[in-house]
Amino acid sequence: MSIRSIEHDDGPRAWSGKYPGSPSRFQLRHPSVPRDAIPVCDDDIDCIVGYQRVFGRVAYAFDLLGQTAKIWRLNDDEALFDSKESRLVMGELWQPGVRARTRAGQWGYGALLGKDARAALRRRFTELGSAPLLLAPRALDQMEQPESFVPLHILRLGMLIGRKKAGGSEFEFGAVMLVGDGQAGGQTFQMLTVWTNHAMSVIRDFETKPVPSWMVDD
Template sequence: MSTPLSYTGDEPSFAWDATRKPRAAGLFDMRPPSVPIDAKPIYDADLDCIIGYQKENAGVFRIYTLDGDISVSEKPLEAPLLDPLDVLFMVGGIWRVGVRGLTDWGVKAVGASLERATLFGLRSRYYALMQRPLRFAPKPLMHMKNSGRYVPVHILRLVIKYGERTPDPRGKAGIFMYTHPIARDGKAYMLEVLVRDSDYTVLHFVYKPLQ
């Protein structure tokens, strides 16, 4: 998926219309550094994305938000937790507690319920990531309409927030490259996002397989 960088830095900026999200774009995961690698993602079927993570240690269950904050409870989610084949919890949608099946992306999952306050908190963090929408130059905007190139806006924002920030490869002032590992459908990639800071416009993005 690697493509050469082609931009001037002065491209016009356009808003992203979320209703143009392509079908079958894949399930993306970009966990903050504070979230353990073995924490299970919490998938929200209504939002069609991962909204948090859950990890059990010695009977204590920790719930992590998308920005890595933690709430601690000694009470597990209302679903079996020990099946090693279950990689996601399902919240919302048509999923019922304890029912196993596949997500739209073919990932094995188990139905689970969250306390209302916990679910509200996880969704609130997701919506907070979307409050200041990214803008896009013409070429990356075109990629956002392509199922093979599309990346959810909240994933791009997480990479900008937590990724390694370096100066523009071409040396243009006010432009920065952000890179961070992500997963799509369980496969590892490195996502790079080039951003013009003055108007928060994405000039380039691409994810490349990690060896």
């Protein structure tokens, strides 16, 4: 249950509740992220915070907006991860090259990220959520339901990189995201639609619908 202020109870409010599910299930990939880059989950906060790519012996860490956060050369004794991995994981208890389950119960492989690279991804993830953003009552209700909630940073990404359409007194944003099905390890494509006011400071409503994989451009 979310913690709500008594003041302005019928108006837009900042999200201050606890998610009814794992945020790490959700991925909205920016077009600038290389196709062979693998998502990196920060197990300490249970969110995908960026991507890692290895080309030769050079490693790259990208943030959620597809910008390079760190570039470094791997040591000769560092084993490369399989390019077929569905996710890499970083966190205080994770070591590079170790396979284990995340806190959300999903299998992951320890990312080849040093301390500086991990700090850069976490800092940029925090910056993504630093801009003020309010949710109208309808959107707040959606956030509290396990079957309809979408993490706030994914909603922000949808507004940044989704197709924008103006209509009446609001903007509509549409973007395709990947949603994991929990411990089974599978993923489904879903169309995320977000409606905001014209100042893009209030999310009025959002909706997700399944999208067949054959309709998605890989």
